[in-house]
Amino acid sequence: MIPIEPVFIRSKEILTELVSLLDSERSAYGQLDNQTIVQIAEQKRALLDEMSMLNERRINILIKFDILDRDNPLEDDFKTWLKKQDSSMDDTRLLISECEALLSKCKTKNQTNAHILHTLQKRNKHLFELLQGHSSKNKVYTARGSTQPVSSKHTLGRA
Template sequence: MIPITPIFIRSKEILKELSSLLDEERLAYGKLDSEIIINLSEQKQTLLDEMNQLNEKRINVLIKFDVVDRKKPTEEAFKNWLNTQDSSMDNIRLLMQDCEALLKQCKIKNNTNARILNTLQKRNKHLFELLQGHSSKNKVYTARGSTRPISSKHTLGRA
């Protein structure tokens, strides 16, 4: 039997932790707490690094047992091999399905957080331009072809 069950079990644990961190991140964006956001991003990076190591370990085990091609190991080849196995591999099939469902959930949450972050960045940029007396409508071209805002005489800093 191929020893990949512990790898899938740990992957499932990591994906659950990642999902929880993504929920916390969304809440931190709502509170605009940069310390929490930075801390969460470090935790996410640690989990993602461990997940990458687990995937490499899994691929190496599958190559060692001649389940996938040494030169070009693919997820599809592993799934095809897994589908041809008897019921003794049902545990791995279930773990793999759980991991795929959790991964899909994490991707959705991550995309949602990315949209929230993008909106916050646009809002902050707009507010910063207002404080400087710039307007996105009042821009001119420079000699190099880029644009720069025209300063207003009525900035909040001068008021």
């Protein structure tokens, strides 16, 4: 028996925590709570680091049991091997399926949060330009072909 099930159990726990953190992150974006956003980012980084270590551990176990090639370990080789196993590996198959579903959920929530963050950044940039007296009508092209606002002499800061 290959001792890989504990790796997937912990992976599932991490992915469940990530789903929860991504929900909290979205809420923090809505409330514009910078401290919470930074704390969540640190927690996400720690969980992703642990997930990376678990993945390395899983690959090393599979290499040790000659399921994966040492020089070129491929995920498809593991899945092919797993399909050929008897019903004693059903719990592992179920764990992998649950992890894949949670990973998909994490990716979707992360993309949503990225869109929200991008929108907030655009809004803040626009507000900052307004405070500096820049107008979207008064832009010039830079040497690289992008646009750059031209300052006005009448800024809100000088009013």
